[in-house]
Amino acid sequence: MKYQWFISPNTQFCELPEPILLESGEMLGNVQVGYRTWGKLNAARDNAVVICHALTGWADADEWWEPLFGPGRAFDPEQDFIICSNVLGSCYGTTGPTSVNPATGCPYGPDFPRITIRDMVRVQAALLEVLGVEQIKLVVGGSLGGMQVLEWAILYADKVEAIASIAASGRHSAWCIGLSEAQRQAIYADPNWRGGLYTIDEPPAAGLAAARMMAMCTYRAWGSFEQRFSRTVQEDGRLAIASYLQHQGDKLVKRFDANTYITLTQAMDTHDLSRGLEDYYKVLARISQPASIVAIDSDLLYPPTEQQELATYMPNAQLSWLHSPHGHDAFLIDMEELNAILVNFRHEQLKRHRSNSRVNGLAPVVRRSPFLF
Ligand SMILES: CC(=O)SCCNC(=O)CCNC(=O)[C@H](O)C(C)(C)COP(=O)(O)OP(=O)(O)OC[C@H]1O[C@@H](n2cnc3c(N)ncnc32)[C@H](O)[C@@H]1OP(=O)(O)O
Numbered sequence: 001m002k003y004q005w006f007i008s009p010n011t012q013f014c015e016l017p018e019p020i021l022l023e024s025g026e027m028l029g030n031v032q033v034g035y036r037t038w039g040k041l042n043a044a045r046d047n048a049v050v051i052c053h054a055l056t057g058w059a060d061a062d063e064w065w066e067p068l069f070g071p072g073r074a075f076d077p078e079q080d081f082i083i084c085s086n087v088l089g090s091c092y093g094t095t096g097p098t099s100v101n102p103a104t105g106c107p108y109g110p111d112f113p114r115i116t117i118r119d120m121v122r123v124q125a126a127l128l129e130v131l132g133v134e135q136i137k138l139v140v141g142g143s144l145g146g147m148q149v150l151e152w153a154i155l156y157a158d159k160v161e162a163i164a165s166i167a168a169s170g171r172h173s174a175w176c177i178g179l180s181e182a183q184r185q186a187i188y189a190d191p192n193w194r195g196g197l198y199t200i201d202e203p204p205a206a207g208l209a210a211a212r213m214m215a216m217c218t219y220r221a222w223g224s225f226e227q228r229f230s231r232t233v234q235e236d237g238r239l240a241i242a243s244y245l246q247h248q249g250d251k252l253v254k255r256f257d258a259n260t261y262i263t264l265t266q267a268m269d270t271h272d273l274s275r276g277l278e279d280y281y282k283v284l285a286r287i288s289q290p291a292s293i294v295a296i297d298s299d300l301l302y303p304p305t306e307q308q309e310l311a312t313y314m315p316n317a318q319l320s321w322l323h324s325p326h327g328h329d330a331f332l333i334d335m336e337e338l339n340a341i342l343v344n345f346r347h348e349q350l351k352r353h354r355s356n357s358r359v360n361g362l363a364p365v366v367r368r369s370p371f372l373f
């Protein structure tokens with residue numbers, strides 16, 4: 001089987017001018033970022049909307065969040081300068097385990113450094129610096145994207161005007177870490193894994209497929225599987241649910257890399273907004289931007305209690321419910337409902353901005369410090 005990287009022809013690339021100091025203390029040089037933009041940066045350089053993607057996502061947000069784009073929708077290229085970049089450590093155009101390590105001339109593979117959500121956000125911030133963005137209207141994302149959103153609010157508090165974090169938590173739970181570890185062990189158990197030093201023609205496909213099958217069960221919900229598959233047996237004799245999961249596993253293997261899966265799930269496991277700072281609840285209290293916290297009522301992976309906690313301790317947060325039978329992945333499925341939540345939040349943000357401008361007079365345009373943290 002041939003590995004196929006799906007990097008869309010629309011992807012743009014940026015070589016970051018400076019190395020990135022990772023949270024581990026390691027310097028990562030020659031960082032390339034794969035990204036997309038829609039709309040134009042305005043003269044004040046303050047109309048940016050940053051979209052952060054989920055675990056196996058990529059920069060083409062107008063594909064996987066297509067109904068959220070357009071006039072009057074959550075993201076309007078006539079008004080917004082919308083940016084979505086592939087995360088650090090991924091295999092869709094940004095430096096990660098499949099990239100060539102300049103020190104060896106070979107792909108990093110398992111030697112790619114351990115990274116964190118903060119490292120991902122610092123890479124995004126460095127890209128925005130290159131693009132000339134001064135101020136960000138909104139940072140938005142679901143799942144892994146939602147974790148990045150929350151880190152953005154803390155790391156770049158002076159740049160970020162509002163956030164929308166969907167189906168995410170402020171620190172990865174034991175439940176999530178346990179599920180991720182089981183998925184990684186499935187990859188390690190594949191004889192082709194070879195400590196991560198597999199070849200492009202013999203990847204640990206069975207292990208990665210099994211990991212995806214486990215993950216898919218956590219991205220959906222009991223009711224949605226019952227409704228869709230029940231105990232149906234297909235003409236080929238397989239249970240429909242088994243056949244569906246096998247299909248999802250095979251599909252991921254054709255578009256994703258096992259070392260990348262390990263790198264990104266390990267990064268998610270480091271997620272804790274309070275790491276190296278102070279008490280977790282005090283850190284949540286620091287997030288003072290207007291925040292839309294979206295909970296999916298059927299989410300088994302990041303259950304609503306986690307978003308309720310975020311909204312309780314973040315001083316300007318509002319909790320919205322995405323009612324769906326589909327579980328965690330509802331933010332990629334029930335997009336009209338999600339769009340309505342985000343449109344409503346953005347309208348309120350605009351009203352607040354206008355009434356502040358009336359009270360205070362128009363704020364002068366101030367040249368702010370660069371994005372470097
Ligand atoms: C925010 C982000 O950045 S993430 C970026 C977007 N993420 C992704 O695209 C990740 C991968 N995709 C997904 O997670 C999902 O496909 C979603 C959430 C995007 C969409 O979910 P859904 O529309 O419910 O797709 P669903 O889970 O039903 O899968 C449909 C597939 O299963 C197949 N399928 C359905 N039933 C069966 C069955 N019994 N046996 C075999 N295959 C089956 C369908 O034929 C279809 O195949 P295809 O995708 O190859 O055309």
Ligand SMILES: N[C@@H](CCO)C(=O)O
Binds near residue numbers: 057144219
């Ligand atoms: N379905 C998402 C992961 C869950 O957020 C993805 O494949 O990226």
